[in-house]
Amino acid sequence: MAQSLESIPNNVDLSSDRRLQRALEQWQPNFLSWWREVGPEGFQAHQIYLRTAVSVEPDGWATFDYVRMPEYRWGIFLAPRSGERKIGFGDNFGEPAWDDVPGEHRNALRRIIVTQADTEPASVEQQRLLGKVAPSLYDLRNIFQVNVEEGRHLWAMVYLLHRHFGRDGREEAEELLARRSGSSDKPRILNAFNEPIDDWLSFFMFAMFTDRDGKYQLSALAESGFDPLARTTRFMLTEEAHHLFVGEMGVDRVVQRTAELMAQGKEPRKEGAVPLDVIQRYLNQWFTLSLDLFGGEVSSNAADFFAAGLKGRFREDDQPEHKALSASYRLEVPENGALIEQEVPLRNAMNEVLRDEYVKDCQRAVDRWNKTLLRSGVSGLSLRLPSRRFHRGVGPCATATFDPEGRLISEAEYEARKGGWLISEADRAYVQALMHPVYQRGKVASWIAPPAKGINGMPVEFEYVKPPDA
């Protein structure tokens, strides 16, 4: 069913800009065909209990109701302007933020926006088959919530491209619907977004680790001197919190189920649950893949983006010095078979500075999972975050081989031992075999504990997804 443009909730005064309105009207049917073609398969007509963003008011920014996904009201919202905003970092520190794209930063900003935008539809494509094997109606609803909001994030970015980048922006918006996750001729831009997500453990790991990279990228962009980008990403972060919750608590519930069985002296494999060593290998793989998304440890691009005021640090306000001109950053890099210390200007280490915040946040989640292990009666065993040098595909550590503790090891040793560290074919097949749909209200699959509570105050056994004709 076609949606009229007037029905698109927005706070950007869409109706007053005819040119923009026409551009979006042309893009919208293509978005909907994309959604039907590669969005969640088999559930387009189901009624899903979804949250829809309707305003930017902190209390009551969203409503909850049953919606068929193709009729979701993908809106365009920018966080409210906060007075006369100033650029908070870099060479232009203290100058007024830009409402329009400065000519000299046009290409860089377009690249930043397109790279972020590309991840949004990519993740919907990656997850499109998972509805067929959801472990509960609660989880089924959650993945669709994440999917429609990634769709809204695509709208948010496409709005910026259409509104601020003219013809180039319109072409980029079309390309965003033309690339496909995992495709050999038109893949998505970033690697982790071309990885298959065929099972729910991968989905929870993705939402925990890969979507969390998104949180840090969005936080850095929320500082941008290009004010429309800052305000758009700020609002996206309010939705993102739920995606990260779905990932972190999803893994937590898998850990809980495994731990409860172990505490009863049962073997998780015999009970249709996921053994702890398999969970650890999934964690290792998704954490390290996601580390690469931050880019190289030493990066002149990152320095340029910071200098220009395009991309700041996580919570730039809390930083002691916003030009970051005099400080330096020490890091360890492999060189000729040894780890050596290198000192680089802070601006060149901005990717690593953001990665530091991310790693801290991931460690916090791992600590939570380990508490769940203990609380469920398993002591002496724990999950661990591998070293950020392990299994890297980007940056200096990609040129050498490391074990999960971060020790430099020979390639031969790495090859011999990696089966114990990364997801094996056998792991994948085992987890895949556990995937069966559980669609009875209040029931969950054998490999995961039920959630502690439902969505929006509803009970766990609420009918979060209804068949089309219900």
Ligand SMILES: [Fe+2]
């Ligand atoms: Fe997103």
Ligand SMILES: [Fe+2]
């Ligand atoms: Fe997300």
